Structures are given as C-alpha cells and as structure tokens.
Amino acid sequence: MKKLLLLLICCQALAQVQKTEPPFWYAGMKNPRLQLMFYGESIGQYVVAVSDHVPITDVTRTGNPNYLFVTIDTKNISKATTLTFSFSEKKKTVFTVKYELRAREKNAALRKGFDASDVVYLIMPDRFANGNPANDNTPATIEKADRSNPSGRHGGDIKGIIDHLDYIQSTGATTVWNTPLCEDNDPRGSYHGYAQSDVYNIDPRYGTNADYLQLSSELHKRNMKLVLDYVTNHWGSEHWMIKDLPTYDWIHQFPGYGQSNYRMTTQFDPNHSENDKKFCVDGWFVKTMPDLNQSNPLVLNYLIQNAIWWIEYANLDGFRVDTYSYCDKEGISKWTKAITDEYPYFNIVGEVWMHDQAQMAYWQKDSKIGAIQNYNSYLPSVMDFTLHDAISSVFNEDKPSWDKGIIKVYENFVNDFLYPNPNSILVFAENHDTQRISHWYPDLNKYKLAMTLIATIRGIPQLYYGSEIGMEGNKDKGDGDIRHDFPGGWTGDENNAFSATGRTETQKQYFDFTSKLFNWRKNKTVIHNGKTMQFLPEDNVYVYFRYNDAESVMVVINNSDAQKTFGTARFNEAIRNFKTGKDVLTDADFDLGQPMTVDAKTALILELK
Incomplete structure (x- = not known):
C-alpha cells in the first residue's frame, strides 16, 4: 500500500512539475542564496516547504500561475545532499520533489580563466566537423540538415571538435571558444545558436550535455581551456519560457516586438534622448530574438544562476558574452559582478562592437571613463574592434599619409591609456560576424603581417577557424559565406585540411606559418605580460x-x-x-x-x- 501511495505521489509530482531550474546545484557556494524556479500547471497555488531545516527566505508567485520561484539559504550545507521540497494544499502534502546539491570540484572557486598567455580558437560548431552523422536531425528539433544551404544546418557537432583537438592544439591555440551550443530550435538559421530555446541543454544536433562535459575534460587533459559563448541580451522566440512568460516584463515589450536601433552610445551619451536609449537597450536584436529584461530581478537572477551552473557543471574557463553592451547596463553589471565574486580569477570577454577606444574602455572593469558616470561593468575583458577596423584596410595601404598606412595601427595603441587593463583585451583579425581576412587580403604575405601583429601585441589573440589554412569567404554574399565547412570535416570531402598530407600547397603555407608563429608564442612570457x-x-x-x-x-x-x-x-x-x-x-x-x-x-x- 505504501509503495502504491509513493508511486501515485511521484506520478503526480511529474505531472505537476514539468521543469525545475537550475536542475541541480552545488553545496558550498560563496553566495548561499539559491532561487529555484518550479514550472508546472497551476503550481503557484501550492504552499512549499523544504527538508533538513533549510530556510526558505522568499517565495515569489507571478501573474502566471504556472511558475513558483522559491529562494533557499544553503549556507549551512557544505556537502553533497538531496533536499525534498513538499507542495501542499489545505495543509496536506500533494506531492514532493527531490533536489540535488552536488559536491564542487576541489578549488572550483579559484579556477584561472583564459588570459594573455592563451591563444583562443573560435569555432562555429555546425561548420567545423561532423563527428556523429546520426545526430544531424532529431525528432525534437525543427530544422533539418541541408549542407547545400549556406544558411542551413550542415551537421558539425561536439564530437567533431573532440576528434580534432590534436589539430587545434597544433595551430598553437590553447583555448577553444565555440559559438553557442545550447538548443536553438528556430525553424531557419538555427545553426548560429544565438536564438537559444533552452539554456540548460545542449542542442541535440550538437550532441548531449555529457558530450560537452567530455569536450571540457579532453581539453583540460591537454592543458587547454574552454570558453562558453553566453547570451544575456536575448533568447529565441522558440524558448519554452517565451511561449509561457513568467511575467509580462520578463522580456521588453512595446507591446510585443520593437526593433533595436543598435545605437549603443545612448547608454552613456550625456545628451541622449530617453526614447533613443530605450530602443537601443530594450529593442529586440531581431524579430526572432525577444529582448530579455535584466532589470527584472527574477530574470537577472535566472541568468546569473544559469551562468554559474554552467561554470561548475562543465568546468569552464571563461565566457564570451554576446551583444554585451546592448543589455541594461546596471543589470549586466550585477550579472558580471555576481560571477566574478564567485570566481575571482575567471575571465569574461564582452562583445562591445564599437569604433572608439573611449567608448569601448567604458565597458571594462574599473574604467575611469565609466567612473565619470559612477558606472562599473566589472567586465574583465573587451574585444578590440578598433584594431580590427585598422586591420581591415591597413595592409592594402602601401603609400602612407598622415592617417593612412601602418600609422593606423600605431594610433590604436596610443589610446591604450584609456583601458584599465589593456593586456586583457581580445585582439583579432576576423570572427564569425566579420569579413574573412582572405577577402581583404587574398595574399599570404598580408595574412602574415596581420597574424604577426595579433601574435605579438598586448592582449589575448583570437583565431577564427580556417584562417590558418587561408579559408575564403565574403560577407557581402551572406553570413554563410564566412562560415564555410572546414574541409575534411565531413566524410567524402575531397580536401582534408586537418591532415598535413591532405592540405593543398596553399593551405600548407598558411598552416605552417600560423602554427610556427603561435606555438612560438606559447612560452614567451615577454609577449604575454x-x-x-x-x-x-x-x-x-x-x-x-x-x-x-x-x-x-x-x-x-x-x-x-x-x-x-x-x-x-x-x-x-x-x-x-x-x-x-x-x-x-x-x-x-x-x-x-x-x-x-x-x-x-x-x-x-x-x-x-
């Protein structure tokens, strides 16, 4: 009879609680406050309690009865344990939910992030290598693989990355940054991953959460690092929470869709129009990416906990944060500080795509420019887009003038005094959103100039997959053209550039130069710091x-x-x-x-x- 009753309670719990997020947590965190989100039909009607004398410090019910946010204090829990949450109605327990607090890895809080001693290798996973063709299409995801479509999914996955870690390491890279791997269930263009539909699970077309953990483990065996591409500004319109919003203001609404004007300068312009600022910060990046409201405490805490969960769960070494400067600047500052408070040596680089050093320096931690407005983002690193701007033209300017030629590069570093920490800036010649360097410079000698610069100046160099073999692409033809499949990543490819013997003579010249340069850099502390x-x-x-x-x-x-x-x-x-x-x-x-x-x-x- 007891077994039957227990079975009925468990079945009822499964029916009532469709999701619990975070799905588990860790004991012994510096911040003991944990806010659990329980989701299920009319779950907000229940009274909740928790076992083991763990204090519940807050219960938040929203306008949507399908959500219940429960905050507990875990400061007295130092070891792994399982808590029991009971949900009651009229003083009778209707069902219970087990919740696991796991043990942390030793010295997890002291993990050292990527820094100027590293070389970051940026991969678009769908276009790198197809290690497991069986997951190219899955029943749970809408878009199917179509390698003939430049904007479609091509089948690259986590196993494909793992299979070629020796190759990546041979380039001189020490760190892997993948564009987002979490589920993106958009019906079209889902391969880029920036319209996420589930931020706790890897997209099944890339593999599983266990596959991602294996990638992390394999990298660490090689003394390499893993950076997760995190998106704080928006989710995809297919996200399950967007389809059943916890609160009306979980996303910015106008009502519904409102297009961003992309003018990030309104965040600090002392003469800005409030309406202009609103349409930058609150506007949607595109129509299929609803803009998250980081000024809503529930949203902000959800994003903080999700980020920390991935750090602990996947043993991460850093974040690259997409569209960092489009977020509510006070909210993103709290997000960043919460993570760096928990992990003081962790690195986070923000995409601050601006074209003025003072404007970019505003966003770096402890900026004196930000301090003018009493603002501190707490962001350790920004991306050097002004250097990228210079690189995009300078090596075609053979005849110098006052403002043309290599003086552009010199002038970029003149402004280093604006940055609190210029050695923690990400430097790059191209990435997944820009023109391929081969489009500007279809010339090995000019490529060598750009890479020599990136490898020897201050900051953290980043390579974009395929640069090291001279991969071509023209953004004017669409994003798909700067995100070609890596040759040799698919069974049947005629050219296998992963193999020394499979490279064309041109690919060999590019690779040999790149590999020699960045492997030399690995042990040169004089370059690092x-x-x-x-x-x-x-x-x-x-x-x-x-x-x-x-x-x-x-x-x-x-x-x-x-x-x-x-x-x-x-x-x-x-x-x-x-x-x-x-x-x-x-x-x-x-x-x-x-x-x-x-x-x-x-x-x-x-x-x-």
Whole structure:
C-alpha cells in the first residue's frame, strides 16, 4: 500500500512539475542564496516547504500561475545532499520533489580563466566537423540538415571538435571558444545558436550535455581551456519560457516586438534622448530574438544562476558574452559582478562592437571613463574592434599619409591609456560576424603581417577557424559565406585540411606559418605580460618592442610595397645593451648596430640577444 501511495505521489509530482531550474546545484557556494524556479500547471497555488531545516527566505508567485520561484539559504550545507521540497494544499502534502546539491570540484572557486598567455580558437560548431552523422536531425528539433544551404544546418557537432583537438592544439591555440551550443530550435538559421530555446541543454544536433562535459575534460587533459559563448541580451522566440512568460516584463515589450536601433552610445551619451536609449537597450536584436529584461530581478537572477551552473557543471574557463553592451547596463553589471565574486580569477570577454577606444574602455572593469558616470561593468575583458577596423584596410595601404598606412595601427595603441587593463583585451583579425581576412587580403604575405601583429601585441589573440589554412569567404554574399565547412570535416570531402598530407600547397603555407608563429608564442612570457614600446612609423615601416627585465622582442612590419633599409639608432632606448636579433620565423640573424633591410610586405620578429 505504501509503495502504491509513493508511486501515485511521484506520478503526480511529474505531472505537476514539468521543469525545475537550475536542475541541480552545488553545496558550498560563496553566495548561499539559491532561487529555484518550479514550472508546472497551476503550481503557484501550492504552499512549499523544504527538508533538513533549510530556510526558505522568499517565495515569489507571478501573474502566471504556472511558475513558483522559491529562494533557499544553503549556507549551512557544505556537502553533497538531496533536499525534498513538499507542495501542499489545505495543509496536506500533494506531492514532493527531490533536489540535488552536488559536491564542487576541489578549488572550483579559484579556477584561472583564459588570459594573455592563451591563444583562443573560435569555432562555429555546425561548420567545423561532423563527428556523429546520426545526430544531424532529431525528432525534437525543427530544422533539418541541408549542407547545400549556406544558411542551413550542415551537421558539425561536439564530437567533431573532440576528434580534432590534436589539430587545434597544433595551430598553437590553447583555448577553444565555440559559438553557442545550447538548443536553438528556430525553424531557419538555427545553426548560429544565438536564438537559444533552452539554456540548460545542449542542442541535440550538437550532441548531449555529457558530450560537452567530455569536450571540457579532453581539453583540460591537454592543458587547454574552454570558453562558453553566453547570451544575456536575448533568447529565441522558440524558448519554452517565451511561449509561457513568467511575467509580462520578463522580456521588453512595446507591446510585443520593437526593433533595436543598435545605437549603443545612448547608454552613456550625456545628451541622449530617453526614447533613443530605450530602443537601443530594450529593442529586440531581431524579430526572432525577444529582448530579455535584466532589470527584472527574477530574470537577472535566472541568468546569473544559469551562468554559474554552467561554470561548475562543465568546468569552464571563461565566457564570451554576446551583444554585451546592448543589455541594461546596471543589470549586466550585477550579472558580471555576481560571477566574478564567485570566481575571482575567471575571465569574461564582452562583445562591445564599437569604433572608439573611449567608448569601448567604458565597458571594462574599473574604467575611469565609466567612473565619470559612477558606472562599473566589472567586465574583465573587451574585444578590440578598433584594431580590427585598422586591420581591415591597413595592409592594402602601401603609400602612407598622415592617417593612412601602418600609422593606423600605431594610433590604436596610443589610446591604450584609456583601458584599465589593456593586456586583457581580445585582439583579432576576423570572427564569425566579420569579413574573412582572405577577402581583404587574398595574399599570404598580408595574412602574415596581420597574424604577426595579433601574435605579438598586448592582449589575448583570437583565431577564427580556417584562417590558418587561408579559408575564403565574403560577407557581402551572406553570413554563410564566412562560415564555410572546414574541409575534411565531413566524410567524402575531397580536401582534408586537418591532415598535413591532405592540405593543398596553399593551405600548407598558411598552416605552417600560423602554427610556427603561435606555438612560438606559447612560452614567451615577454609577449604575454611584457611592456610595449612603439616607435612612430617611418615610410610605412612600424617598429615596436615587447620587453621585460630579462627579455626583449623587436617586431618590424614593413607595410610598404618596396624593400626598405633603415638605421636602428633611433630605437636605442629599446634596444638597450642587446647586440643581435634572431628572426623567429626564418632563423635569420641581424646585427642591431647595422642598417636593417626588410622586404616588401614582410615582418620580422627578432628575439634580442
């Protein structure tokens, strides 16, 4: 009889509670406050209690009776345990729900995030490698694989990434950043992953949560790191909560859809119109991406806990945060601070796609510019889009002028004083949203100039998958053209660029250069955290030094279309007592006391002796 009663209670619980989020939690967190969201038909009508004398500090019912938010205090729970939540009506228990608090990994709070010693390899998983063709289509997801459609799903997955970790490591990369892997159930264009429909589960076309944990484990076995692409600004219109909103203001409504004006400067413009600011911050990125309201405490706490859950669960080393500066700036500041309070050495880089260093520096942690408006984002890292702007044209500017040629790169670093921590900026030549570098520069020599710059300046370099083999693409033809399948990632591909023997001669030249450059960088602390001294470019030749007390590296970039010879005396304050330099790319030796000759469109990286 007792067994039958227990079975009936369990069945009733399953019927009443369709989702509990977070699905489990961890004991011993710095912030003991845990807000559980219970979802089920009319669940808000019940009185809730919890076992083991765990205090319930708040119960929030919303206008939607299908939600119940229950906050508990876990400060007295230091070990793994299972709690029992009971749901009662008229003082009688109707059903119960078990909830697990797991043990944390040792020193989980002290995890060290990615930093300037790393090289980040950015992957669009659907386009990298298809390790498991069986999951290309699943019953639970709408869009089916169609490799002939540039904007469709092609079948790349987590197993495909795991299968090629040795290849990724061979490029010199130390860290993998994948565009979002959580479920995106849009009927079209779902491969990019930014319109998520479930933020606690990996999209089944990429694999399972267990597959993602395996990716993390395999990376860590190689002393590599894993960065999760997190989206705080919006979800997809197919998200289950969007279809049954907990509160009307869970998303920004106008009512319903309102288009963002994308003018992020309204966040700090002292002369802004409130209406303009509203349509930037509250407006939807696109019609299929409802804009989340981070000023709603329930939304904000949901996002904080989801982010922390993924860090603990998948043993993450960092976040890249999409459209960071479109979020409510006070809300995103609280989100970022909550994570970095829990993990003081964790790194988070925000996509702040702006074209002015002061505006980008506003968003970095402890910014003096932000402090003018009493604002601190607590964001450790931003992306160097002004450098990207310069890279997009500079190597085609053979004839220098006051504001053309390599002076653009010099001027970018002149403004480093604006950043609280310029060494924690992500530097890149391209990513999944920009033109492929091969479109600007279908020339190996110019690619080498760009990569030499990215590898040797301050900050954290990021490569975009396929750059290292000269992968082509033109964004003017659509996003699909800058997100081609990696050759060799699919059975039957004629060209397998994952294999040294399978690469074309051109792919080999690109790969060999990239691999040599970034593998050299791995052990060069003078590049990771050394100081920079740059010299005004002359005749389109740019010289800068990365140095510390023990080492110095001299970088020479000849952006001219002609060979250049120049004296070195004006660099003496950086050369100091060093006499010679060996080029790490060619092993050629240079006497620093003699004039230096550098071929057209060529760079030197000289380790000084």
